[in-house]
Amino acid sequence: MPHHDTTALSGVIKHVFAHRFTLEAQGETHLADLGPKGAEAFSLSPGLPVTLEGERRPSEIKVTRIETSGREPVLIEHKKPNHAPGHKHADAPADVNVVLAAARKGGWEPKGEARKKPKHFEVLARQGQGPWTELHIDFAGAIYKQKPADAEKWSLAA
Template identity: 45%
Template sequence: MNDMQEASGTIWAVFGHRFAIEGKEGRFLADLGPKGAEGIALEVGDAVSLTGERKPSEIKVKFLTLKDGSVRTIAWPTKPHDGKDAHEPADPAAALAAVRGQGYAVEGEPRRKPKHFEIVGSRDGARHEIHVELDGTIRRTKPLAA
């Protein structure tokens, strides 16, 4: 469940870039992230308000209003592999050719990862997960359970 949540209350514990808050919504853990916490001095007893993305174990803070009324915006980094356009261009045909060239019978479609393809193939009665670099070099093979 990843919903935006607003909350306010009093800080009752600080753990690096995370802090515990208690308010009318109850007690919960809030996370500023290591970069987001830079330059923000939080102390037990401070009254704060926040808006953030609700995760199962905490709230990832996007906006934090401090006891002096100043508002801080927390910029969370995006993961480089989010979205299909984040991958550098690569042709799965080279990966498939490399796997077939090693005598594997390919099962299904190659799965694209940021820096390689994962292909399931069988050879000599055993199934393997084969990791193939974008240039067609086989990086490793991992036996799969029967």
């Protein structure tokens, strides 16, 4: 698991995009993410001066604490990815043929190309004439997550 540096900034919110926002601080613009639950606990608005702490990621700051004058500080916990209980990613090489064979062995018929992620593949598949499903399959061939396929993500015709 990569280590992310923590950072603390004070500045003014410029733009709000649901639970993400831009913060003008120290002469720079930073993208910050409260997460959906954090946005419920701390309302964001352009022009609001805030102080935040969080983990600096390559694309944004995952906010773990945010406060502004006149309000109590809000602590935010970001949940880790949802994997099956006891699931550990295998240290196997990324071989798409192993992944597709595992899907077929599980009774799934893959469609299109598998999408490689850092520790797994995402595969669009279905069983018989059932609904399209997004499978998450680790490099060792274990299917550890199934969810309804997002039509836009997978370019499925209606």
